[in-house]
Amino acid sequence: MLDALGDPTRRAVFERVAAGPCAVTEIADGLPVSRSAVSQHLRVLKEAGLVRDTAVGTRRVYRVDPGALATLRAYVDAFWTRSLADFAAAAERPAAPPSTTDHPPTEESS
């Protein structure tokens, strides 16, 4: 099921839905993809059991499926993905000297 979150854009769509119930247009407004692309991603998320949709007037509102183990897995997956990225950065950082200084890190161009 987590394959449904293998695509970065789809993860972004899921993250937006997880932040609060929303419609396709609201999701599309916040992402550099078309509404039809968002709809496609939502369909995959729905088939994976991660989100469910309800009709509200003429709109279709998406929310995460609150009882689904798949959603807990998605949460844990996001947590560890983020943590391991930070871990990798920490592991590759040269061992810090015992005393700290106020020197800012070397700046990189934007």
Next chain:
Amino acid sequence: MTTATSTSVVVETEVGVPPERAFEVFTSGMETWWDPQHHLSDAPVVRMEVQPFVGGRIVDHASDGTTCAWSRVLAWEPPARFVFSWDIDLRWQLEPDPSRTSEIEVTFTAVSPDRTRVVLTHRHLDRHGEGWEAMATAVGSGWSLDAYAAATA
């Protein structure tokens, strides 16, 4: 029948250091990479102590002097393998019942003298039962995937 993967999550990464260093940073420097928003303590956590033996605990030391032992060390095999429990419930509070806790296995495998593959498996997630939504609420911005996006860009 439920497959193992349906109740677990596997995340991998590769780091440019030998397994010994990777294991050390993971276990001795947890506070250097752990998301500071994901703690049980009210005050900021200044140190995460891993007691280096099976049966040891992972203890968060907060700036106000309080401590919180939120995990049991289940396997301690430096520099190759580390397993610890996740004694945290879905409201992000201590879970005292071991039958309702999940566990995390981390393996460190050299792919070259200076590179290590780190595979993390968080398993038995079903033991927590339902109610993940409270967890997401309890940790606020737990859904941010910025680091993921940066790592995969």
